[in-house]
Amino acid sequence: MSFRFCYRENAAIPRLAWCASITKGNDTVVVEHGPWVERATTFFVEGAWLGDFCKGKLRDSEVLLGSGGTLNSSEVFFFPATYPTERLHSVCNGNTLYISNSFCYLLEVSSLQLLDDYGFYETDFFSILRGHNKAVTSVPLDRKHRVTLHYHDGIAIDRDLTQRRIPRPAPPVFTNYTGYIDYLTEIIHAIYDNATDTARAIRYTPLSSLSTGYDSPACTALAKSIGCTEAITFIDSRHGHMEDATDIAKALEVTLLPVKREAYFELHQYPEAEFLATGNGGDDVVYAPLSTTLEKRLFIKGDFGDGLWNVTTKNVDNHRYGRSTTGGLGGSMSEFRLRVGFLNLPIPLLTMYRRPELNKISLSNEMSKFRLGGWYDRPIPRRMAEEAGVPRQAFGTIKKAVTQPMWIAGNIPALFTETSWDDFLRFRESKIRFGPHGRDTARRMVEEVRVRLFRKIRYGTLGWYLSKTRLRSVIEMFNLDVPRPGSGTRSGREYSLVFHWAIEKTRKRYASTGLKMISHSD
Numbered sequence: 001m002s003f004r005f006c007y008r009e010n011a012a013i014p015r016l017a018w019c020a021s022i023t024k025g026n027d028t029v030v031v032e033h034g035p036w037v038e039r040a041t042t043f044f045v046e047g048a049w050l051g052d053f054c055k056g057k058l059r060d061s062e063v064l065l066g067s068g069g070t071l072n073s074s075e076v077f078f079f080p081a082t083y084p085t086e087r088l089h090s091v092c093n094g095n096t097l098y099i100s101n102s103f104c105y106l107l108e109v110s111s112l113q114l115l116d117d118y119g120f121y122e123t124d125f126f127s128i129l130r131g132h133n134k135a136v137t138s139v140p141l142d143r144k145h146r147v148t149l150h151y152h153d154g155i156a157i158d159r160d161l162t163q164r165r166i167p168r169p170a171p172p173v174f175t176n177y178t179g180y181i182d183y184l185t186e187i188i189h190a191i192y193d194n195a196t197d198t199a200r201a202i203r204y205t206p207l208s209s210l211s212t213g214y215d216s217p218a219c220t221a222l223a224k225s226i227g228c229t230e231a232i233t234f235i236d237s238r239h240g241h242m243e244d245a246t247d248i249a250k251a252l253e254v255t256l257l258p259v260k261r262e263a264y265f266e267l268h269q270y271p272e273a274e275f276l277a278t279g280n281g282g283d284d285v286v287y288a289p290l291s292t293t294l295e296k297r298l299f300i301k302g303d304f305g306d307g308l309w310n311v312t313t314k315n316v317d318n319h320r321y322g323r324s325t326t327g328g329l330g331g332s333m334s335e336f337r338l339r340v341g342f343l344n345l346p347i348p349l350l351t352m353y354r355r356p357e358l359n360k361i362s363l364s365n366e367m368s369k370f371r372l373g374g375w376y377d378r379p380i381p382r383r384m385a386e387e388a389g390v391p392r393q394a395f396g397t398i399k400k401a402v403t404q405p406m407w408i409a410g411n412i413p414a415l416f417t418e419t420s421w422d423d424f425l426r427f428r429e430s431k432i433r434f435g436p437h438g439r440d441t442a443r444r445m446v447e448e449v450r451v452r453l454f455r456k457i458r459y460g461t462l463g464w465y466l467s468k469t470r471l472r473s474v475i476e477m478f479n480l481d482v483p484r485p486g487s488g489t490r491s492g493r494e495y496s497l498v499f500h501w502a503i504e505k506t507r508k509r510y511a512s513t514g515l516k517m518i519s520h521s522d
Helices: 103-110 120-132 179-197 216-227 246-252 283-294 305-309 333-342 347-362 365-370 379-386 418-434 443-461 462-467 470-478 498-510
Strands: 003-011 016-023 030-032 043-049 064-071 075-077 087-093 096-100 138-140 146-151 154-157 163-166 203-210 230-234 255-259 297-303 342-347
Touching: 003 365, 016 075, 030 043, 030 418, 043 075, 043 179, 043 297, 064 333, 064 342, 075 103, 075 305, 096 103, 096 154, 103 305, 103 498, 120 138, 120 498, 146 179, 154 297, 179 216, 179 297, 203 216, 203 305, 216 246, 216 297, 216 347, 216 379, 230 246, 230 283, 246 255, 255 283, 283 297, 283 333, 305 379, 347 365, 347 379, 365 379, 418 498
Parallel strands: 003 030, 203 230, 203 297, 230 255, 297 342
Antiparallel strands: 016 030, 016 096, 043 064, 064 075, 075 154, 087 096, 087 146, 138 146, 154 163
């Protein structure tokens, strides 16, 4: 007998969500899915990759946007996005294994719950910022279960539910700017061809984001080659600076779609919840008002541009696995993306494991006229934008940010709508009143020290002093400069249930699942 997929469409769940159920010794893999998931006899997918869509060879592609699965006679394969902002989740309960592209979906299907007294879920999810090779790979649930987190590489599962890792093909080594840009252009065109294939039920058209920073003008310049004519732009930033990307848009011949970064305060139904439920900080809640705009879009962004393209004279070999010192990399968009129905194309993240080589290119003689000096210097995206016609003075002069970092903000209530915060307070009161909360005091104290060090290194003078000494390598070795959420600290204990609240709100959208276990032996 050979494995086969049995598809069950559920129009009541998010459009791009899916969950597969595999029972030990059974050849039928049941896949429940939202209405926009693409299905074929030997594969299913909510995403785009390099290659002919109809052949469904997800395994052979070095880039996959979204996620999906394939099979052969003896194994079934599941693949997460190749960039670390999204992941797959699996749990084994008795003789059945469940795997899904949504953490909330998996919880609802398996009838499992978060541990009320475990305050480190966000800390565990944030560990991906140390690089996918150093990330926490499982988190605890009730009844002594653990959810396994799958990043980057594929998973093969046989009839005995034995799992093995499927390494992803690696991008080539880059030795010069032209070779790098040619590769990115080729990749973007291949993804676009796949995402718009006529055999698809749902096709995705390009839409970019645009600001006056470095990364989005460069990515928009590349996206022009696949017919991108529109770009979302936030008209204000986190630090009070007003954004005006008009000159950049004019040079790149794109139409701007303006939005205020705090427009989500005007929304109802707890807009923060689906972003916080990813465990990746909730930064991307500013995109919540754009749900209609993003439908059926290939959304081109500059996530990780600061980590990949910023020039440095220091050793960056330990950045080989996508290590980030800047934040969530757009990682809190996954539940929002599955509900709305769009694909993320974070161009810098496509080559995140080539940081050392790209830094050498940035420091090479061929890039000298595009190096401006100072801490905010990214010659690769500057050259990309300037050679596309963007004036030098129009971008890359002041570091701005539009996302909402709820994971580190000192005044978290001010980042919530009034309705959401009041609801959270009621939720927290019920949890504290009727059950234990806040175990692992020792770990909380350790996290307190690490978070305080991170803030002093990132936002204070400590980072500057350390950069002048040999201690900088020690800081990087122990990842003290990598962001850590305050919810895992002793002082942030009162906010550690925000994630639990967000999960409770978001998992309700999966309540209609037909895979939900009525009873199951452990």
